[in-house]
Amino acid sequence: MSSYEYRHYPYVRPAELDGPGPRRPVVIVGAGIAGPTLALLLSTRGVPALVLDDDDTVSLGSRSICQAKHSLETWDRFGIAARMVEKGITWEQGEVYLRDSAIYRFNLQAEPGHKFPAFVNLQQYYVEEYLYERCRAEPLIEMRHRNKVVGLAPHDDGVTLTVETPDGAYTLETEWLVACDGVRSPVRHMLDLPFPGEIFHDQFLIADIRLAGDMPKERRFWFYPPFHPTNSVLLHRQADDILRVDFQLGRDADPEEEKKPENIDRRLRLMFGPEARWEHEWSSVYTFTCRMMERFVHGRTIFAGDAAHVVSPFGARGGNAAVADADNLAWKLARVVKGESPPGLLDSYCEERQAASRENIRQSTRSTDFITPKFEASRVFRDATLSLARDFPFARALINSGRLSVPTTQAGSPLDTPDADSDWTGGPAPGRAMIDAPLGNNGWLVERIGPDFTLLSFGDVGEGSAGVAVLKVDCSGLPAARYDARPGTTYLIRPDRYVAARWRRYDLDAAQAALARATGR
Amino acid sequence: MEGQLRRTLNLAKPDDIYNALVDAHKGLSDEECRAFDARLMLLLVNHIGDEAVILEALREAAL
Numbered sequence: 381m382s383s384y385e386y387r388h389y390p391y392v393r394p395a396e397l398d399g400p401g402p403r404r405p406v407v408i409v410g411a412g413i414a415g416p417t418l419a420l421l422l423s424t425r426g427v428p429a430l431v432l433d434d435d436d437t438v439s440l441g442s443r444s445i446c447q448a449k450h451s452l453e454t455w456d457r458f459g460i461a462a463r464m465v466e467k468g469i470t471w472e473q474g475e476v477y478l479r480d481s482a483i484y485r486f487n488l489q490a491e492p493g494h495k496f497p498a499f500v501n502l503q504q505y506y507v508e509e510y511l512y513e514r515c516r517a518e519p520l521i522e523m524r525h526r527n528k529v530v531g532l533a534p535h536d537d538g539v540t541l542t543v544e545t546p547d548g549a550y551t552l553e554t555e556w557l558v559a560c561d562g563v564r565s566p567v568r569h570m571l572d573l574p575f576p577g578e579i580f581h582d583q584f585l586i587a588d589i590r591l592a593g594d595m596p597k598e599r600r601f602w603f604y605p606p607f608h609p610t611n612s613v614l615l616h617r618q619a620d621d622i623l624r625v626d627f628q629l630g631r632d633a634d635p636e637e638e639k640k641p642e643n644i645d646r647r648l649r650l651m652f653g654p655e656a657r658w659e660h661e662w663s664s665v666y667t668f669t670c671r672m673m674e675r676f677v678h679g680r681t682i683f684a685g686d687a688a689h690v691v692s693p694f695g696a697r698g699g700n701a702a703v704a705d706a707d708n709l710a711w712k713l714a715r716v717v718k719g720e721s722p723p724g725l726l727d728s729y730c731e732e733r734q735a736a737s738r739e740n741i742r743q744s745t746r747s748t749d750f751i752t753p754k755f756e757a758s759r760v761f762r763d764a765t766l767s768l769a770r771d772f773p774f775a776r777a778l779i780n781s782g783r784l785s786v787p788t789t790q791a792g793s794p795l796d797t798p799d800a801d802s803d804w805t806g807g808p809a810p811g812r813a814m815i816d817a818p819l820g821n822n823g824w825l826v827e828r829i830g831p832d833f834t835l836l837s838f839g840d841v842g843e844g845s846a847g848v849a850v851l852k853v854d855c856s857g858l859p860a861a862r863y864d865a866r867p868g869t870t871y872l873i874r875p876d877r878y879v880a881a882r883w884r885r886y887d888l889d890a891a892q893a894a895l896a897r898a899t900g901r
Numbered sequence: 902m903e904g905q906l907r908r909t910l911n912l913a914k915p916d917d918i919y920n921a922l923v924d925a926h927k928g929l930s931d932e933e934c935r936a937f938d939a940r941l942m943l944l945l946v947n948h949i950g951d952e953a954v955i956l957e958a959l960r961e962a963a964l
């Protein structure tokens with residue numbers, strides 16, 4: 381059915397089957413999006429990781445297709461983002477339709493001067509393929525396919541794992557275990573940890589089809605279209621001339637009936653007309669939940685990605701949050717493993733990513749409530765908004781067909797040093813993600829942030845660097861404008877490209893204090 | 902808790918406006934009334950703009 385050719389990655393008999401192996405600093409369970417991204421980020425800081433996955437291939441089905449700018453910037457560190465952009469579909473515009481007419485257009489990246497676009501649509505199997513390839517080329521990373529974690533015993537200073545392979549089971553000792561094992565997280569179950577949240581009952585049909593022709597490179601969302609008059613439809617284009625059509629089916633649909641190819645074809649014919657021809661790639665009927673673990677760090681076991689939190693698909697927040705988790709965790713875990721920071725630094729991973737996760741859940745729940753109103757008055761307001769939208773610009777802004785993933789603000793994180801100077805009128809405040817800008821012949825700002833902290837200085841640099849990399853930028857043009865910079869303005873940027881502190885005038889003592897605070901020392 | 906929401910008369914011709922409000926619903930079904938009220942509310946809420954006032958009105962309207 382799928383035009384994607386699934387590679388099977390080799391299973392290699394693990395040495396531990398024949399006797400105990402070395403204790404590992406970090407073992408990652410799960411090679412989805414979060415796991416390999418985390419392993420690669422750890423490797424940039426010299427920390428080895430063993431990745432265990434229960435099967436031997438990439439994501440079955442396209443699943444996460446909207447790869448956000450911030451994720452691309454992360455993947456760019458290992459040189460795979462350019463490939464994703466080249467293979468995928470770049471899009472920045474969205475269009476919303478009511479019945480048969482367009483009522484609202486939005487542009488997610490209104491200004492030029494960024495290395496990466498707001499979104500690239502690329503099927504999850506390609507993303508994982510590129511990640512796997514890069515992991516396999518990295519000497520510090522060992523990927524073990526068909527290695528399924530079936531048991532674990534936590535200790536004060538590590539975790540003992542039982543891993544099943546085609547050749548039998550073995551045990552493994554690790555100082556840190558990171559569970560990136562997806563929404564059903566066997567690790568979470570083995571530790572008997574709750575996963576509280578909200579269940580949504582509306583059903584959706586995803587139909588990925590290959591349909592050659594000139595399809596627009598934008599996101600389209602319909603409320604009550606003529607071809608599906610009772611509900612909504614979402615359309616996205618993916619690589620290889622594949623379209624994702626997402627039909628809202630309502631609560632009472634029969635999933636078995638809806639999954640039948642002839643019924644999917646009937647819906648598609650109404651949408652694309654009797655002349656159109658397509659092939660099926662992948663389809664699925666789903667409902668969704670929003671859930672979050674009460675804590676992401678349990679002793680020496682850490683949860684990331686869908687294992688720790690899930691959201692509804694509106695807004696493309698699942699896969700992109702998994703990348704942001706990996707980005708937030710990697711530098712902290714690396715510091716702890718190397719003894720550069722106390723383990724308490726990891727509490728900030730939980731704090732910051734829980735705040736992000738709450739924000740993601742809040743946003744995606746609001747979108748869900750707009751798209752699938754849960755009670756009568758909610759539907760009445762939704763429809764009133766839609767009917768005003770054509771004539772009243774304010775109403776267009778209220779239409780919530782999914783607020784698309786942008787980096788969350790970590791305001792109030794204990795790692796941030798609040799602004800001391802009161803004359804900021806712009807630029808990313810502490811707790812916000814840094815903003816890209818072009819550096820003329822020197823490429824892009826985001827490319828110049830290394831795996832450790834960076835001092836970004838505009839114009840004259842002060843004395844002393846507090847032991848971190850200094851990136852000196854001319855105090856002019858877009859970089860200065862985007863950072864509200866004057867000569868002397870300095871930002872302390874974290875390895876995950878968040879701002880930790882900033883000053884109008886660089887001061888070594890202040891920089892050292894901010895750095896100590898940001899690294900939990 | 903009394904805040905910014907105006908509690909005294911702010912209309913020059915209160916009877917006219919009150920009757921216009923009621924008359925606008927004449928002949929509408931319950932469903933049409935609800936849709937009409939929702940549109941009216943959205944228009945007014947956006948016009949008022951002052952979020953503290955809107956939130957206070959929401960609390961007061963709940964009685």
Ligand SMILES: Cc1cc2nc3c(=O)[nH]c(=O)nc-3n(C[C@H](O)[C@H](O)[C@H](O)COP(=O)(O)OP(=O)(O)OC[C@H]3O[C@@H](n4cnc5c(N)ncnc54)[C@H](O)[C@@H]3O)c2cc1C
Nearest residue numbers: 410412413414434444445446529561562685686698699700
């Ligand atoms: C239909 C659909 C559409 C989506 N669309 C989007 C989108 O457009 N944008 C977006 O951002 N997100 C989207 N998502 C969400 C996205 O797919 C997930 O959020 C993302 O895959 C999470 O990554 P992860 O690494 O946490 O988990 P996963 O990708 O689920 O990876 C978990 C891995 O753990 C492995 N594993 C599980 N148990 C074990 C075990 N016991 N031992 C060893 N390995 C194990 C699994 O084999 C798997 O490889 C979508 C999801 C679905 C289902």
